[in-house]
Amino acid sequence: MPEKDISVIIVNYNVKEFLYQCLKSVENASVIAGKRGFSIEIIVVDNNSADGSIEYLTPLFPKVNFIKLNENLGFGKANNIGFKESQGKYLLILNPDTVIEEDNLSRMIDYMKGNPEVGAAGCKVLNSDGSFQLACRRGLPTPWASFTKLFGLQKLFPKVKFFSQYNQTYRSIDETYYIDVLIGAYMFVKREAFEAVGGFDEQYFMYGEDVDLCYSIQRMGWKIAYYHETSIIHYKGESTRKSSIKELYHFYNAMEIFSKKYYNSSSLFLLLIKLGISIRTLLAYLLKYKRQIGIILFDIIFLNLSVMIGTYYKFGGIFNLPDYAYPTVFIVITLILFGSMIAVGEYFEGKNTIRRLFYGLLLSFFILSSLTYYFREYAFSRGILLFTIGFTTLLSGLLRFFISLYDRISGKESDRRIAILGINEHSEKIINQLKSGEARNVNLMGMISDENNSINIELGVPVIGNIQEMPKIIEDYGLKEIIIAEPQLKRSDLLNLISKISDLNVKFHFVTEYEDLIASRIINDVSKTESIISKYNILKLRYRFIKRTFDLIASFFLLTIGLPLVYLLSEKHSKPIKGIWKVFTGELSLIGLYKITNEKPMIGKTGLTGLAHISKTNKLNLKIVNDLNEYYLINYSFSLDIDILLKHFFRK
Structure with missing residues (x-):
């Protein structure tokens, strides 16, 4: 029999800064709910984080039940583990990158008790800039709703019910009503409803579990509700951004799993869904790497343009090479340029630099020079080759210079105009850290006061207005970020204010209780100093290419010429052959x-x-095996593979 009123279950993965902030907000909400006689427990399930989340936060939150897993089991499985440890009549499934209002828990339990037909409910979810998150109240991904979502019809006609059933954009965000699907970041669920459907379907890893759970609850006869009287802030995607998991793959894979599970009889629908998913996945990757793709295209244009200009000056026309040279010349130099740039890490590995551009073109020069030595019929002119490499270096170098200049003036590396709301010891510590040099590209415009502030505090930063003038201050000073460091302000009032000025596109950060951990995260965030390069070598394009090429060559050799060797060295002949075939595929x-x-x-x-x-491995525990796997992913190189292969055959 449940002994608590509410069990808050949070699944964490490498976001200890956000989790700290989330737990603080849940603790504050628990105090308010406790005054009403409600009992709350908080359970954190850690999906094998590598950032020391549990070690750091356990002493800070002694009343929280921390459960550390030895591997990342995914969102659904981890929540089910948390549920088994819970005692609440109601469950709050909560993401770690959220901040809830002080009266959120008490308001939600009041609503659920007053509406017994509701099996699960959600609240208003805001982005960090105050805008409304569409995913917090959705329709089911029916064939038509999925089609309009995947092919963009919903975006074209957001207020037309026929086209906007998925994100319900035709409905008001300031009314309470029944819906079909809640966002997984915040789900307030009846225990009996969660138990009746068997919890989250564990075949989903990330994304899709929320849709499946809500649909299952509805099929059992309960309603799903959107309750607009309370709000949370969701730093959308932080709990997956810090993960190196392929989130795009899992997002669209979840949609496919749901479609197969509930619409398996409609082969035409499944075909359309797969087509839509393929198109959207391609578009998502193109958008994600649009700058990189643009730079690659310009580099190729500059290279081929340089060949034509060099040919013109050497032979009097841009296409005056022998007829057999076309289009081979353009194809070969393009492929060599692309391969060389990949090899030196210029493409798809963070910021493009003139240094790596030079190395890539230098490598291209040596490869092309070598090729002309073996293919004499293409050795038209060393001068053209030198001109091509030199002029491409100039044009592509100028492109990178202007991109870098744009970033410094108005792009990623431009000054972030920020202000601090609240004048107290918390804001003083933040100002000192901002001035310490840790934060780059940050322009602190001033302080915004509240009626509770003591203006007498001398912080060496001008007071640029008060909270009532917030919209005008944002426009006058061009603010992009506001750090909220005033503990006296009610979170519900702040969220209300943030939602009202959401059209101004300002991001808000909460530091009502100063903590080095939170301050460091915010400084990284506002100054954009966090590395965008993956820590895993295995995910870098050049290493993936090298690894796959080696796998193909080695497996092809072992399945053909080396097959007698495989039979000679193995006792069970079929098993290694099956394994090698799987390497080949x-x-x-x-x-x-x-x-x-x-x-x-x-x-x-x-x-x-x-x-x-x-x-x-028979002498290693699970943690050591995980650590060895992690080390391999982080430090992968071709030489490491060769070293492992040699030790495999010659170990004692």
């Missing part, structure tokens, strides 16, 4: 991760051998 890798569970690894591939394989 891309399901496995020759050298890779040690298989811990039956599920595919989120990053990398299971290997026929690897670091853990050569370390006598």
